Amino acid sequence: MSEELLRIDDLHVAFSTRRGVVEAVRGVTLTVGAGEMLGLVGESGSGKSVTGFATTRLLDAAGRVTGGKILFRGQDVTKLRGDDLRHLQGAAMSMIFQNPRAALNPIRAIGLQIADAILTHKRISKDAARAEALDLLRAVQIRDPEARMNAYPHELSGGMCQRVMIAIAISCNPALLIADEPTTGLDVTTQKVVMDLLADIAAARGMATILITHDLGLAARYCRRIAVMERGRIVEEASPKILFNAPQHAYTRRLVAASPTATSRIEDLVTEEERERYATVVSKPRQEPAHGTPPLLEVRKLAKRFDQGSAAVADFSMTMAGGESVGLVGESGSGKSTTSRMICRLIDPSEGDIVFDGQSIGHVASRDFHRSRFRKDIQMVFQDPNESLNPRYSAFDCIAHPLMRLDGQRAGDALRKRVEECAERVGLPLDLLPRFPHQLSGGQKARVGIARAIACRPRLLVLDEPTAALDVSVQAVVLQLLDRLRRENDIALLFVSHDLNVVRMLCDRTIVLRNGGIVEQGESRALFDNPKTDYTRKLVEAIPHIETGEVLAAAL
Amino acid sequence: MLSYILRRIVATLPVMAIVALFVFSLLYIAPGDPAVVIAGDQASPEDVERIRQSLGLDRPFLVQFGSWVWRILHGDLGTSIFTNLPVSAMIGQRLGPTLSLMIVTLLLTIVVAVPLGVVAAWKAGSLIDRVIMGFAVFGFSLPVFVVGYMLAYIFALELEWLPVQGYTPLTQGFWPWLENLILPAIALGCVYIALVARITRAAMLEVLQQDYIRTAKAKGLGQGGILFIHALKNAAVPIVTVIGIGIALLIGGAVVTESVFAIPGLGRLTIDAILRRDYPVIQGIVLLFSFVYVLVNLMIDVTYTLVDPRIRY
Structure with a gap:
């Protein structure tokens, strides 16, 4: 390894919470060489971000380094005060964050935000800082940089915002950049562009980088060395190749298994014990609908135009049979969410028709659709389980509410029984039902969302990125759950996602959208293995691949 | 922006109209004959009649309201009953x-x-x-x-x-x-x-x-x-x-x-x-x-x- 830049030695970080002191990091030791890119991988709560924040001294007020050292160029950053600390932050070490749009001040022009960083650390005039900011926008390859200087974050796409963040982070040529989930929430092609840019800049400037991510594939693609964290400790540290082909620690093995790859099947994500129970369901042949049965859903030439500008969706047609699963993929802005919302009848199509179970429902105004008898047949699972649940509703209320509204059930034993049935169906422990969303984990909230959606026994579930905010191991469980619901309850799934590996596993057929129109569609595996259009090929290639070999299969 | 401000000002007109109607009705919402209320306890029937005449209270409500609004639109807020000074002048002073x-x-x-x-x-x-x-x-x-x-x-x-x-x-x-x-x-x-x-x-x-x-x-x-x-x-x-x-x-x-x-x-x-x-x-x-x-x-x-x-x- 090259010259050592950062050495974290037996780091302990604790948070004081209402329920007492929680140890988030419990003895992390790692080193980063100058110019090296290190991957720090783990699931939420593993302490990977806390390690990053402790290093850049950005811990919340409640968090405290309780032990160990963080030596940056031989100096312990945990002891820095005042001007020394400010020289460290932004100048010697900088950080970029998850959710770039939230990380930028919404009411300050981006040029000023970059200049802020420069002016803090360099004694130069405002005009000179502005000129440097413009150069940085060029360096991060933002088109039309002069005009963008005066843009506000809400006028830029997520990928653009992350480029601006990178520009801010590199503005003072730091020796170390800590990237905390820099591409989570961006679609695959944007992710690739942003990560390539970051890697190029880091290489060109000899900047060391710590890439904090939950995505093993992403870390494997960009880092020579990966450290895996679990519950505040580093459990394994190795090159990607060794990590994937011969993971030593049990946790790494589980993580590697749960990460969907180009070849994995949904049953691969299950651990040994669960697999047998699952196998009986999978092996049960699905009833083919009798010939001549009308499709469950038929969409004809659907189009949506918003107030001004071109069509968000145009000429979209598809059919779905009962119990079928169809994936809807595309980059952000491709119109996949708009399409799914029209089918759910949450927004009104501008043109075209939606036929559900032989009845035209496209012309029922979306604000009246809650009175339609089909409302309970078409239900939706939303992207962010944190934000799509009412914080004042307990899990029980969330699941019971649609039953009362749509099924006309009254509060009582029957309702309680049905809610408990749904909770059991999605694997939600019954003692969690009285809890409120903030008392539940991400996976539990996702289950509440699914239980709510299936409460009225729908025939079509529309899922908008239901696992995007979840850890891979939780995602694996949720995907299995959805697959089981489809097989056992014959619920058709319309699955909107930018994660092609997941779509490939879960969906029989896939529709690729671009700029509001269908680019390609077909049987999922065939479509991804042999994409017919360049666009689909680009999407497929952008997925970070994990090289799996026979060794891995043996390890499982 | 300018058009927004103009639109907003236009939108305040109905609000002001409702306020005006309410303000004008104050006199009638209060129980009793407005002329008697204004004249006070010690007034003679002649005084009451004089006030009624001078304020035009003997005319129909809508006619009164119409002429009141018309005067306000011309910047005339009326005359104080007590001081006989124009209301706008009294307000201006204060x-x-x-x-x-x-x-x-x-x-x-x-x-x-x-x-x-x-x-x-x-x-x-x-x-x-x-x-x-x-x-x-x-x-x-x-x-x-x-x-x-x-x-x-x-x-x-x-x-x-x-x-x-x-x-x-x-x-x-x-x-x-x-x-x-x-x-x-x-x-x-x-x-x-x-x-x-x-x-x-x-x-x-x-x-x-x-x-x-x-x-x-x-x-x-x-x-x-x-x-x-x-x-x-x-x-x-x-x-x-x-x-x-x-x-x-x-x-x-x-x-x-x-x-x-x-x-x-x-x-x-x-x-x-x-x-x-x-x-x-x-x-x-x-x-x-x-x-x-x-x-x-x-x-x-x-x-x-x-x-x-x-x-x-």
Whole structure:
């Protein structure tokens, strides 16, 4: 390894919470060489971000380094005060964050935000800082940089915002950049562009980088060395190749298994014990609908135009049979969410028709659709389980509410029984039902969302990125759950996602959208293995691949 | 932007019309014959009849309303029954003191309350925060007249730093003008300062948790830059809203404050007019206050667009 830049030695970080002191990091030791890119991988709560924040001294007020050292160029950053600390932050070490749009001040022009960083650390005039900011926008390859200087974050796409963040982070040529989930929430092609840019800049400037991510594939693609964290400790540290082909620690093995790859099947994500129970369901042949049965859903030439500008969706047609699963993929802005919302009848199509179970429902105004008898047949699972649940509703209320509204059930034993049935169906422990969303984990909230959606026994579930905010191991469980619901309850799934590996596993057929129109569609595996259009090929290639070999299969 | 302001002004017309109708109906909502009410207890039937004639109360309601609106549109608010002076002239005389009091109070509030709220949010949970919020509760709970008399007693009677009562127009010098307004402004501003400080603190606390504040820290920005450049402007929308709503509070408070400090403003004119059942004056004042309030609301909405580029009309 090259010259050592950062050495974290037996780091302990604790948070004081209402329920007492929680140890988030419990003895992390790692080193980063100058110019090296290190991957720090783990699931939420593993302490990977806390390690990053402790290093850049950005811990919340409640968090405290309780032990160990963080030596940056031989100096312990945990002891820095005042001007020394400010020289460290932004100048010697900088950080970029998850959710770039939230990380930028919404009411300050981006040029000023970059200049802020420069002016803090360099004694130069405002005009000179502005000129440097413009150069940085060029360096991060933002088109039309002069005009963008005066843009506000809400006028830029997520990928653009992350480029601006990178520009801010590199503005003072730091020796170390800590990237905390820099591409989570961006679609695959944007992710690739942003990560390539970051890697190029880091290489060109000899900047060391710590890439904090939950995505093993992403870390494997960009880092020579990966450290895996679990519950505040580093459990394994190795090159990607060794990590994937011969993971030593049990946790790494589980993580590697749960990460969907180009070849994995949904049953691969299950651990040994669960697999047998699952196998009986999978092996049960699905009833083919009798010939001549009308499709469950038929969409004809659907189009949506918003107030001004071109069509968000145009000429979209598809059919779905009962119990079928169809994936809807595309980059952000491709119109996949708009399409799914029209089918759910949450927004009104501008043109075209939606036929559900032989009845035209496209012309029922979306604000009246809650009175339609089909409302309970078409239900939706939303992207962010944190934000799509009412914080004042307990899990029980969330699941019971649609039953009362749509099924006309009254509060009582029957309702309680049905809610408990749904909770059991999605694997939600019954003692969690009285809890409120903030008392539940991400996976539990996702289950509440699914239980709510299936409460009225729908025939079509529309899922908008239901696992995007979840850890891979939780995602694996949720995907299995959805697959089981489809097989056992014959619920058709319309699955909107930018994660092609997941779509490939879960969906029989896939529709690729671009700029509001269908680019390609077909049987999922065939479509991804042999994409017919360049666009689909680009999407497929952008997925970070994990090289799996026979060794891995043996390890499982 | 300009077209938005024009549209908003047009949209206020129906509001003003409803207010006008309500204000005009005041006379009729009050129980009894308006002419008898105005004439008072000792009036003879001839007096009542004369008042009825002179006010045109013998005509149908809608005709009266129509001619009243017509006169207002021409800038004529009518004539006081008690002093026989034009209402607009009476209001014009009293406008200066009240406007002075409100502006001084408003400035005092902003200068004191916003920094207090920012500091309280920055040091949330600390002793400083608790002391500031303790004062805020205190400010909420004390009625204007209690604070007013206390201030007058301490600073005017005992310490003799400031005049006890009265008002000097701005035309006679800045300091004499301000000197008379300091105590009333503090008395009137107490509740207002408490309110704005609390809202500022709450809005700042919310903003300080945002990701972009963390970004600002990561850039190495100093505490002042983070608080005032990045945080305060983002917290401005609720603060501006409450300051605007508070102007209504000020109007109400001014009535009491002016009585305590013997300021010859609109507040005292209102009280006098109500006691004398001087309906044209009451109508004029209520109309003016509602107009000011509608205008303030428009100003708040325009301020939003200046503060936040995401708000477009």
